[in-house]
Amino acid sequence: MQKLIVLGAGGHASVVIDAAQAAWPGVEILVFDEAPKTDRILGLPISQGRPDPENFDNATTQAIVAIGNNQVRATLTQWLENAGFKLATVIHPTAWVSPSASIEQGSFVSARAVINARAKIGAACIINTAAVVEHDCMIKKSTHICPSATLAGAVKIGSQTTVGANSTIRELVSIADNITIGAGSVVIRNITEAGTYAGCPVKQL
Ligand SMILES: CC(C)(COP(=O)(O)OP(=O)(O)OC[C@H]1O[C@@H](n2cnc3c(N)ncnc32)[C@H](O)[C@@H]1OP(=O)(O)O)[C@@H](O)C(=O)NCCC(=O)NCCS
The missing domain is CATH 3.40.50.20 (Rossmann fold)
Incomplete structure (x- = not known):
């Protein structure tokens, strides 16, 4: 190119x-x-x-x-x-993307982001600065993982969802489509209903 x-x-x-x-x-x-x-x-x-x-x-x-x-x-x-x-697919050279991870076209991975083993990132996603996507996570298309957010192992995130800056998602948790997680929040249970959630642990706003 x-x-x-x-x-x-x-x-x-x-x-x-x-x-x-x-x-x-x-x-x-x-x-x-x-x-x-x-x-x-x-x-x-x-x-x-x-x-x-x-x-x-x-x-x-x-x-x-x-x-x-x-x-x-x-x-x-x-x-x-x-x-x-x-x-x-634009990947900043300081990001780490495991050779066993996959990223679909049109996505952006910012500086110091980490995408670990077998993680799957859909099309047109943003994995923003210093975000961590742990092993076996699955992120559907057009979703934004904001700066310094952490997805623990095998988390699933739907499409057009935003995981706010510096928030943490517990391992194995699933978050559905069209959800916003507030900055600095902690998600410990599955979220199935579209909406905005924030706090520690999160509650629907
Ligand atoms: C969650 C969020 C979307 C809510 O925005 P909003 O709808 O404009 O909500 P408001 O600012 O009016 O706040 C509504 C209530 O939620 C609370 N709230 C908002 N954001 C919160 C957060 N991140 N954590 C905990 N509580 C939060 C407010 O204190 C307020 O509570 P109150 O009604 O008791 O006073 C927004 O605050 C947020 O965190 N966005 C993510 C920002 C981000 O990560 N940006 C990165 C871009 S790269």
Whole structure:
């Protein structure tokens, strides 16, 4: 890959751009945003709108959605796929990903994150800075594990769920789709009903 298309030009996009430049020195990064608030991000120009697949060659170009909102990231990742773009997986070089773990396309793994043995990460996920995904965890698509959150062994997380910063999920616990876990929370039982949960142990807000 010589070119990386980044959809989104907010704070999270700047983290993804830094990681991509560290992972692939010399990569040309092209940033697109439908409603940019500035004209540059980290010195790179921002193009308004979406990229035209006619202008790119999949042999040299991949694309990723760098937007923290799970629903928006899911929708735009689907659009990229439907438009024929090849999805990138961006992994910061200081992250540890076990050779037996798997990460589907369109996901981002930030600096110092750890993804241990046999863990499975779905498409368009964010494993954010210093998050720990222990052995045998399974995370479905478009989910965000926020900075320094820890999933103990064999935890299951549904799609479009957010595990807040610095929260802890006990081993073997399952958390369903469309759930938000507040920052600094502790989850010790399965959560099956969509909603927002916080505290230690968590309660539904
Ligand atoms: C849980 C969360 C989504 C709730 O946000 P919200 O709906 O705006 O809720 P509010 O701030 O209005 O708080 C509602 C109640 O929940 C409590 N609460 C909120 N977040 C909490 C948390 N993380 N832990 C414990 N209690 C929390 C508040 O104290 C308040 O309690 P009260 O009604 O008794 O006063 C949010 O606080 C949070 O933790 N988000 C995750 C942030 C994060 O990790 N970001 C990382 C991005 S990379």
